[in-house]
Amino acid sequence: MKPTVFITRKLPEEIIAPLKEKFTVRMWDSEDVAVTDYVLREEIAQVDALCTMLSDTIDRDMLESATNLKVISNMAVGFNNIDTEAAKEKGIVVTNTPDVLTETTADLAFGLLLATARRFNSAEKELRQGGWLSWTPMGFTGMDVHGTSVGIIGMGRIGEAFARRAKGFNMHVLYHNRSRKSDAEKEYQAEFAELDDLLKRADHVVILVPFTEETKGMIGERELALMKKTATLISVSRGGIVDEVALYDALKNETIFAAGLDVYETEPVPVRHPLLTLPNVTAVPHIGSASVKTRHAMMQLNVEAITDVLEGKEPENRVV
Template sequence: MPKTIYITRKLPEVIIEKLSSHFQVRMWDQEDVPVPREVLLKEVEDIDGLICLLTEQIDEEVIYKAQNLKVISNVAVGYNNIDVQAAARKGIIVTNTPGVLTETTADLTFALLMAAARRIVYASDYLRSGEWGAWSLMQLTGQDIYGATLGIIGLGRIGEALVKRAKGFDMRVLYYSRTRKPDKEQELGIHYMEMEPLLQHSDFICIMIPYSKEVHHLIGKKELSLMKKNAILINTARGGIVDEDALYQALKNGEIWGAGLDVFEQEPIRVDHPLLSLPNVVTLPHIGSASVKTRMNMAQLAADNVMNVLNGKQPITPVRAES
């Protein structure tokens, strides 16, 4: 009897066809609606492999409902939606999709930085609404990017890729990481700083760290108060790293100049959220890795991880449970 895979959101047809040639495949096929919790709990009872998105909470309840589950394959780099420890206790392998989205996410991060700095979205809306009456000297002025100082919090793959883009704009790059990386400092021409001085000296602060309970609201009222008045905060990592209430107040009161956000504490963010009312914030619906090629590569890697495990091979990109 073929092994069974459940997919929590529709994947590209070519990926489904490949999986279906080897396994029995069941799938929640509504692209814009997450699988209901009760459906997920029922579907996992007899499956061998699970392919899921960040929108699904694969917690202890789900994991212990699954009697035959061998592998959970997350179509994302982050995996804070999965109880990795509970999976490890049951001998279930967890995988993710790092590497394939590095350059695309770095592109989006820098695009968001530029859009926030030069007020691109606001200026476009200004024109389309008919408010543009005449050109004037200080109209819609923004912040310079070329030659500015960029502070990166977290120097992983995407952080390193962002440095290379910043160097094209002759930016001075500072970074903070739990582990200092002298080899990268020499290779990339960047400077290490502790968190507080980095916040104080940077014109742009980009958050590039994975989410965990330890970094929940890492950027809050105190951290925002340390930033320059002309500072712009960019977050393409995870929404929970930033205290959104504190950020709203800092932006509203002019404590910092602007923000660019691709992620939020609750997604989708509600349309009446105060942050969406501010003219100095550029907001996007979590599209950091959203290029056709990258999303295809993510889906392919997630499928390959499942196929490897169910065929008795090693996963390509396993997630290690922390002790």
């Protein structure tokens, strides 16, 4: 009997064709609507392999019912949506999809910085609503990006890719990381800084750390108060790293100039979320890796990981 694979969102047929040649494949029939909790629990109790999205929560309670499950391949770099300790205890391999989305995510982060600092969203809104009546000396003025300083919190692969883009804009790169990156310091003339020092000095702050117990809520009221009144905050890693209540207050009270957000504590972010009411927030729906080429590459890594584990091989991107 062939091993069974369940995929929690509808993926292109050409991507999953290699899986269908070797295994029994079941797939949720929607690309836009998440698999229901009931169906996910039913499938976990039966299947040999699971391909998950970052929006799928795979907790200890779910994994308790997994009798045949050998691998969970998560279509994301992060895997905080999966209880990896519980998976490890049950001997379930967990994989992710790193590297292939590095450059695409860095593109989005830098684009979001430009859009936020230069107020693209409010300018476009005024134009579309007929509010642009004439050119004015200070109309839609924002903050420069070129020649300014950027503070990168998290100098991993994406952080270094962002630093490379920043150097093209003649920006001074500050960074904060758990460990110093001497190669990055040399290549990008990057300067290591403690977090408080970075927040005080940077014209723009970009958050690129993974979501962990250590980073949860690491940017709150105290940290935002350290930033310049003219500074922008860009968050593209995971929701929960920034205290959204504190961020709302800081933006409304003009403690900082603006924020660009791709990630949120609750996703999808509620349409009535207070942050979405502010004109100095540029918000996009978690699209860091959203290019056709990159998403297909991520899916391909999922297919390869599942195939490797079910065929008794060691997967390339194993995290547990």
